[in-house]
Amino acid sequence: MERAQPPPYPPPQAGEGRVGAVPFYRDPKLRGLLLQALLCAAIGLVAYGAIRNAADNLARANIASGFGFLDVTAGFDIGQTLIDYSSQASTYGRAFLVGVLNTLLVAGIGIAFATVIGFTVGIARLSKNFLVERLATAYVELIRNVPLLLQLLFWYNAVLKALPEIAASAVMPGGFILNNRGLFTPRPLFADGLQIVGVLAGTVVLAVVFNIVAGRVERSQRALIVRIAATALIVVGVPVAAFLAAGAPFAFEYPQIGRFNVRGGAELLPEFVALLLGLSIYTAAFIAEVVRAGLKSVSPGQTEAAQALGLRRMQTLRLIVIPQAMRVIIPPLTNQYLNLTKNSSLAVAIGYPDLFLVAGTVLNISGQAVEVVLITMAVYLTFSLIIALVMNIYNARYALVER
Amino acid sequence: MDAQTLTVSSQPTARAYVRATPAPSVPPPLATVGLLGWIRANLFPSVGSGVVTVLLSLSLIWITLPLIDFLIVDAVWTGSDRDACLATAERPVVGACWAYIGDRFAYVIYGSYPIAGRWRVDIFFAMLAFGTAWLLWLEAPRRDIGAIYFFAVLPVASFVLLHGLELIGLPVVDTALWGGITVTIVVAAVGIVVSLPIGVVLALGRRSKLPAVRLLSTLFIEFVRGVPLITVLFMASVMLPLFVPDSWSPDKLMRALVGVALFSSAYMAEVVRAGLQAMPKGQYEAAHALGLSYWQTLRLIILPQALKVTIPNIVNSYIALFKDTTLVFIVGIFDFLKTIEVARADPKWSTPVTSATGYIFAAFVYFACCYAMSRYATGIEKRLSAGEKR
Numbered sequence: 001m002e003r004a005q006p007p008p009y010p011p012p013q014a015g016e017g018r019v020g021a022v023p024f025y026r027d028p029k030l031r032g033l034l035l036q037a038l039l040c041a042a043i044g045l046v047a048y049g050a051i052r053n054a055a056d057n058l059a060r061a062n063i064a065s066g067f068g069f070l071d072v073t074a075g076f077d078i079g080q081t082l083i084d085y086s087s088q089a090s091t092y093g094r095a096f097l098v099g100v101l102n103t104l105l106v107a108g109i110g111i112a113f114a115t116v117i118g119f120t121v122g123i124a125r126l127s128k129n130f131l132v133e134r135l136a137t138a139y140v141e142l143i144r145n146v147p148l149l150l151q152l153l154f155w156y157n158a159v160l161k162a163l164p165e166i167a168a169s170a171v172m173p174g175g176f177i178l179n180n181r182g183l184f185t186p187r188p189l190f191a192d193g194l195q196i197v198g199v200l201a202g203t204v205v206l207a208v209v210f211n212i213v214a215g216r217v218e219r220s221q222r223a224l225i226v227r228i229a230a231t232a233l234i235v236v237g238v239p240v241a242a243f244l245a246a247g248a249p250f251a252f253e254y255p256q257i258g259r260f261n262v263r264g265g266a267e268l269l270p271e272f273v274a275l276l277l278g279l280s281i282y283t284a285a286f287i288a289e290v291v292r293a294g295l296k297s298v299s300p301g302q303t304e305a306a307q308a309l310g311l312r313r314m315q316t317l318r319l320i321v322i323p324q325a326m327r328v329i330i331p332p333l334t335n336q337y338l339n340l341t342k343n344s345s346l347a348v349a350i351g352y353p354d355l356f357l358v359a360g361t362v363l364n365i366s367g368q369a370v371e372v373v374l375i376t377m378a379v380y381l382t383f384s385l386i387i388a389l390v391m392n393i394y395n396a397r398y399a400l401v402e403r
Numbered sequence: 404m405d406a407q408t409l410t411v412s413s414q415p416t417a418r419a420y421v422r423a424t425p426a427p428s429v430p431p432p433l434a435t436v437g438l439l440g441w442i443r444a445n446l447f448p449s450v451g452s453g454v455v456t457v458l459l460s461l462s463l464i465w466i467t468l469p470l471i472d473f474l475i476v477d478a479v480w481t482g483s484d485r486d487a488c489l490a491t492a493e494r495p496v497v498g499a500c501w502a503y504i505g506d507r508f509a510y511v512i513y514g515s516y517p518i519a520g521r522w523r524v525d526i527f528f529a530m531l532a533f534g535t536a537w538l539l540w541l542e543a544p545r546r547d548i549g550a551i552y553f554f555a556v557l558p559v560a561s562f563v564l565l566h567g568l569e570l571i572g573l574p575v576v577d578t579a580l581w582g583g584i585t586v587t588i589v590v591a592a593v594g595i596v597v598s599l600p601i602g603v604v605l606a607l608g609r610r611s612k613l614p615a616v617r618l619l620s621t622l623f624i625e626f627v628r629g630v631p632l633i634t635v636l637f638m639a640s641v642m643l644p645l646f647v648p649d650s651w652s653p654d655k656l657m658r659a660l661v662g663v664a665l666f667s668s669a670y671m672a673e674v675v676r677a678g679l680q681a682m683p684k685g686q687y688e689a690a691h692a693l694g695l696s697y698w699q700t701l702r703l704i705i706l707p708q709a710l711k712v713t714i715p716n717i718v719n720s721y722i723a724l725f726k727d728t729t730l731v732f733i734v735g736i737f738d739f740l741k742t743i744e745v746a747r748a749d750p751k752w753s754t755p756v757t758s759a760t761g762y763i764f765a766a767f768v769y770f771a772c773c774y775a776m777s778r779y780a781t782g783i784e785k786r787l788s789a790g791e792k793r
Contacts, residue, residue, distance in 0.1 A: 036615035043619065050646035057645045129452045130445035131459050145773035146766045147726040149733075150740060154766070157747075158759040342631040349733055356633060369641045377630045377638070384629035 054370065061367070069366050070096070076361055078353045080269055082197060092362050099358030100379055105197060106275055106354065107341040113280035114340060115333075118287025125292045136288065143285035149346055151282055156274035156350040163270075166257060175254045177262055183273060184255035187266035203238040207231050271352035275344065283340045290336060294329035295321065327398055331391060338387045342380060355379060473498040474763070481505075488754040499760045500752070507746040514582015514737050520574070523564050524585050530557060530564075531592065539779060541786075558596055565589070578656040582737030584768075586656070590663055590728040590738065595721055597664040602671025603710075607701070609676055620672070627669035632730050636662040640734045659731045667724045674720050678713035679705065712787060718780035722773045729769075740765060 024030055058065055070093035077087045082101045085094055124136035143151075161180055164170060169179035177184040214227045255265025298321050306316040345356040355376060363372040430436075434443055447453035477498030479488045488500035504511075513521050534557050537549035565585075567575035581589070608620030627635060639662030644652045653661070682705055690700040710717075732741040746752065747761040 032613045036613050039619065040615055053648055054642075054645045057649065128445070128448055129456060131456050131463075132452075135459060135463070141774065141777075142770065145722070145726075145770045145777065147729040147740070147769055149729040150762060150765055150769060153740075153744070154759075154762040158762050161758070162755065345631040345633045346730070346733075348633070356631070356637075360637075363641065369645065373634065373638050373642055377634050380631060380634060381626070381629045 058370075063367050065368075065370065067371055069368050069371070072366070074362070074365075076365060078358065079351075080272065080353055092366065095358050095362060096355070096375060099353060099355035102352070102358075103341070103344055103347075103354040103356075106272065106279070106347070106352070107344050108201070110276055110279040110283065110340050110344065111337050113276065114283040114287055114336070117280060117284035118336075119291050121284060121288035122291025123295070125288060126295055140285045140288050143282055144289075148278060148282045148343055149349055152274060152278040152346055152350055155277045156271065160270040160274050166262065169257055169262070171257075175252070175265070177255050177257060177265070179262070180270065181262065181267075182270045183268040184262050184265045185268065186252040186254050199239055199242045203235055206238060207234045210234060269352065271347070271350050274350055275347050275352045275354075278346075279340055279343060282343070283336055286336050286339070287333060290329055290332045291325075293332075294325040297328045298324045330394060330398070334387055334391050334394075338384055341383050341387075345380075472496075473759075485750075485752050485754050485757075488752070488756055490755075497754070497756055499763065500754060500756050501760065503746070503752045503757055503760060504764050506752070507742075507749075510583060510746060511739065511742050512584045514585060514742055515580045516582065516585065517576060517580065520567075520576055523567075523573070523576075527561050527564050527585075528588070530560060531588065541783075554596055554600070558593075561589075561592070578654050581656065583742045584739045586731075586737060587728050587739040589656075590660060590731055590736075591721075591725045593660045594663045594667040594724045594728070598667035598671040598720075598724070599717070601664070601668035602675050603706070605668060605672035606675035606679055609672065610679060624669045624672050627666055628673070632662075632666050632727050633733055635666045636730060636734050638662065639665070655734070656736055659734055659736050662734075663724070663728065663731070666727075667720070670720050670723070671717070674713060674716045675709070677716065678709035681712060682709050714787070715780040715784040718776055718783070722776045722780075725773060725776070726769065739768070 055065075071091050073088065074090055074092050074095045075087050076095070078085060078095065078098050080102055081098050082105060083094075083098060084090075085098050121136045121139055124132050125140065127133045127136070163178060163180040166179050166181060169177050171177055175186045211227065211231060214223075214230070253265055255267075256263045302320050302324065303316055306320040311319065344354055347354040348357045348360060351357065359372050359376040363369055366372070431440075434440060446456045475498070477496050479497060479500050479502050482488060482500075482502035483506065485503075487502050488497055490497045509521075513524055516524060534549065534553040537543050538546065538553055543549060563571075563573070565576070565581070566578070567573040569575060605620050605624055608616045609624060611617050611620070636659055640655065640658045643658050643661060647653070686704055686708070687700060690704045695703065728738060729740045731738050732744070737745075743761045743765045747758050
């Protein structure tokens, strides 16, 4: 069948372009604008309705909105405080600060533990030793497939609460006392908790910065030894210097077992210990997978080439494999650090006074639901943004530059 | 040149010393084959490795034996209250108190759901299992109908069945009475059913060319992913009632479901986005060249391929979601973990071993579900990568 020739386009007339022939609703630009306008309008409408409802509901419940409540005296106690805090004299704002510091404390120590366990297990999963490899795999599978909340409850209720009571406390050498109220340690009299944490954090930061700077220098065997020695000097030296600067009052307050309680000394709450254990062990399983994937991403040809050059096994790892693996490992690793920090909010289930538990208490007492939830989310978002920022800087510096 | 001819021609007298047939091959040394060889190669390849093997074996025995004692040998299997699981003079060591799990089993599965209506929960489980099997079994017939059944029919039918509808004679059961594994599965199922479509939409929005759409999608995804699930749940349970008119204030379970759905959608969006990014640009260009519209391109070319390569990651995020359902317990929902907590604190069964027993049982259930899912994901991954294997 012969197909009819399409009629030729009519010649454009004055004032009428080709586009004008297309109906306006087929113009992709216009459609895009229209769609976006509709979307914005819809969201604006929902937001407006929500805010009006909230205002109505709050007015009915006689709750004043605004952040003025942060200056009101809190009136509740917090089990663990790194800074001065008392229920009578301190405000809600201070209570939030205590919560944030507690979150940072458990997250910081948890990250350190999880990294060590995670790298060990991750490397063990690539071991040639059958038993080591299987045990590492079993660890990862078991821990990853059981909810963190359940693990926290297990550590807290089934392990730490099952420890002996005060009268039957386990007294360990060095003046440590362990019972179901927590772990009691001798307390150095020269500093309070925050100062110690501050000095330790400063030490770690200094050591890391030094290593990054020193890492740019050419890597000879001697430079490496000097670097390790210098790191050790920082790690030992800074706390000692801080100790001497404080006047070196070398005295410890030892915990004493009383009839109903343990007096004196520093106390590690069982909630803190349970949370730390749970978070570290759980996150370590994920870090192990990250590490394993990273090490496996370095092609075997690299190792073979290194061996062909005559590098020893440790040298191959240190100079060839690990630098390349780190490029793959670091981004998901920071993600896991962030997960650990966010997961620390599960502390509320076992009663460790982190940011979320404090926020919940403030909410219950003051009734400022919207403000409290906003503050809490803002703090966690800040953590996320800071980590994302660091991540991007790192990526920009170390990402593989391809042709 | 043949070696033998050479020998023969140059030195005929040496012929007696030349072997005419190849020597019989000697079996490999005993230490490199069989069980012994395997042990040597995998457990004692070097001194250091051998020491580690011995130390690990010893600690493994040291951990496993008491565990078996606790779980099986010393365990209590029958009994009607705590007396069965208390240590007595003739039985000083008591292991796991399985009698308590047996006693509270119905509670752990149904919560406080009325006993007369439990058949409805059973039918719900059966329908869900049917739909899941249909979707997961890749050779099943008419999986497109299966998808419609799972994502459209099942949610409505389940709601009618579980919640009740006076119109057809099913008495309404208040969600406050729901509990146990039922609620855990409901929360997980809602998250699974809702998060995929919303996640796809958000992922497309984030890759859209329209700036407002892209900005809003990105903001939502990054905001939700930047905060812990528990704050999202908290926001849903505390702030949601403030934001809607007083008359239709959603009930507790509904609020938690909204929170879980929002949260899992944001994570699903990132998973789907990764799949979309993996699509070569040529696929889009070819579709455009064929004259397909944006939606046709997505529906016929991009999404089928992108979602297929994403299946393992989707299943992985479902595993995470299933574990995260435990968090609804903190906003006061009676999920599986909460019923274990309640049963654990019940004075009728309060013994020193009750907590550990309850947690071990719960861990076993969660582990079984998550491990099965992760095996499935691994299997799919192997199948999908079969074409790339050399």
